[in-house]
Amino acid sequence: MNMRSQQPTPFRDDQSNPHVHVAAGEGAYDNTREVLSRINLAAVKGKRVLLKPNAGRIATPESGITTNPQVVAAAIDVFREAGASVAVGESPIIGVKTMAAFEATGIASVARERNCPLIDMDVRQPVPVIVEDGVAIQSLKVCPEVVEYDVVVSIPVMKTHMHTVVTLAVKNMKGCLWRRTKIDLHMLPQIEGMDDKPLNIAIADMSSVLRPHLSLIDGTTGMEGLGPSAGQAKKLDLVVAGVDPFAADAVACSLMGLNAEEVPHLRIGAERGYGVIDLSKIHVNPDTWHDFSSPFEPPPENLSIRFPGVTILDEQSCSACQSTLFVFLKRYGDKVFNHFPEQKNVTIAIGKGHESVPYGTLCIGNCTAQHEKLGVFVSGCPPVASEILKTISERNLEESSDLQIE
Numbered sequence: 001m002n003m004r005s006q007q008p009t010p011f012r013d014d015q016s017n018p019h020v021h022v023a024a025g026e027g028a029y030d031n032t033r034e035v036l037s038r039i040n041l042a043a044v045k046g047k048r049v050l051l052k053p054n055a056g057r058i059a060t061p062e063s064g065i066t067t068n069p070q071v072v073a074a075a076i077d078v079f080r081e082a083g084a085s086v087a088v089g090e091s092p093i094i095g096v097k098t099m100a101a102f103e104a105t106g107i108a109s110v111a112r113e114r115n116c117p118l119i120d121m122d123v124r125q126p127v128p129v130i131v132e133d134g135v136a137i138q139s140l141k142v143c144p145e146v147v148e149y150d151v152v153v154s155i156p157v158m159k160t161h162m163h164t165v166v167t168l169a170v171k172n173m174k175g176c177l178w179r180r181t182k183i184d185l186h187m188l189p190q191i192e193g194m195d196d197k198p199l200n201i202a203i204a205d206m207s208s209v210l211r212p213h214l215s216l217i218d219g220t221t222g223m224e225g226l227g228p229s230a231g232q233a234k235k236l237d238l239v240v241a242g243v244d245p246f247a248a249d250a251v252a253c254s255l256m257g258l259n260a261e262e263v264p265h266l267r268i269g270a271e272r273g274y275g276v277i278d279l280s281k282i283h284v285n286p287d288t289w290h291d292f293s294s295p296f297e298p299p300p301e302n303l304s305i306r307f308p309g310v311t312i313l314d315e316q317s318c319s320a321c322q323s324t325l326f327v328f329l330k331r332y333g334d335k336v337f338n339h340f341p342e343q344k345n346v347t348i349a350i351g352k353g354h355e356s357v358p359y360g361t362l363c364i365g366n367c368t369a370q371h372e373k374l375g376v377f378v379s380g381c382p383p384v385a386s387e388i389l390k391t392i393s394e395r396n397l398e399e400s401s402d403l404q405i406e
Helices: 028-037 069-081 098-105 107-113 144-148 169-176 198-207 245-255 264-271 319-339 366-374 385-394
Strands: 019-024 048-053 085-090 118-120 127-130 139-142 151-155 157-161 165-167 214-224 232-242 283-285 310-314 346-350 362-364 376-378
Touching: 019 028, 019 245, 028 069, 028 214, 028 232, 048 069, 048 144, 048 169, 069 085, 069 107, 069 151, 069 214, 085 098, 085 144, 098 107, 098 118, 107 118, 127 144, 139 144, 151 169, 165 169, 165 245, 169 198, 169 214, 169 245, 169 264, 198 264, 214 245, 232 245, 245 264, 310 319, 319 346, 319 362, 319 385, 346 366, 362 366, 366 376, 376 385
Parallel strands: 019 283, 048 085, 048 151, 085 118, 151 214, 157 214, 310 346, 346 362, 362 376
Antiparallel strands: 019 232, 127 139, 157 165, 214 232
């Protein structure tokens, strides 16, 4: 099943020279209404529209981690006014409950006010989708609502990403993959003859069958630096919209001071003809859109994890575990020593390639399970940062002396 070839976008646009719209300075709700007013939505009358925000984590709108609820509110209102029935769906990261995330992000509140259904897209069984042109992946398990709804709208936050440079409309569709199968894209082997990370190739593969019909990129409060969840919030007060998600992402990249050609999954997808990222071929409205740009601090080029007093043993870990460890150390690193006040050094292991680890090692993730009797083991693939802290916190302080001291 090649999903998007069977469900082409109902919106009209020039595929060779797509249109992208930007609105800024009027707040999340009004900016969203403004960009959507520039797109002919007549085709959604009588259709079922699924809004897919980034609500995959427990976070507030001010954090820049998740989609601003007022962007979602405006989208609900505008698509209903156009005659569509609307629902909001999400499949969050492992360890996060969908409805709890909707509540934390404020999306549940605006949906309740409008009597708009919220969907946990992990509840039902997935739909298998063949990726005919896949290089890193040949099939996907997709949340069923994505196939069943007539129109899917990707509503990401404007963020940098430690492994993919940015996470915008194209990558946001990874949140339509069922349950923990999202993690599979982080655990792929390097592809022979290709320099790009397999994760980025897989996202490009995914976009061959899993592209949104319309994209709304929330730049109300984005995230720069160590995104997608450990960076710094950055306020822009803008929204970007377009039918071609690659074109919308390219404009968003430019507004962030980045070049879409340097975003591997966008470059690969564009080379394959999935969308346009050449700004010279994109019609951007208004002409003064460059005035809204504000350069983002890019993700660090060297992702080696360093933290005072912590020794990290990384053997064949995937990017998901690396991200978890980054977030854990950034948010809770100091608290590790609060729980183990006698420690001068704590050793942490991630990855599946450890033949052995020192006695007392903090072993994070299921790949380290074989060493759990040697220290503290935190299960998960990967566990969320708060779960690592919880496991450490629940240990008796007398047991904590088992952690390696150097």
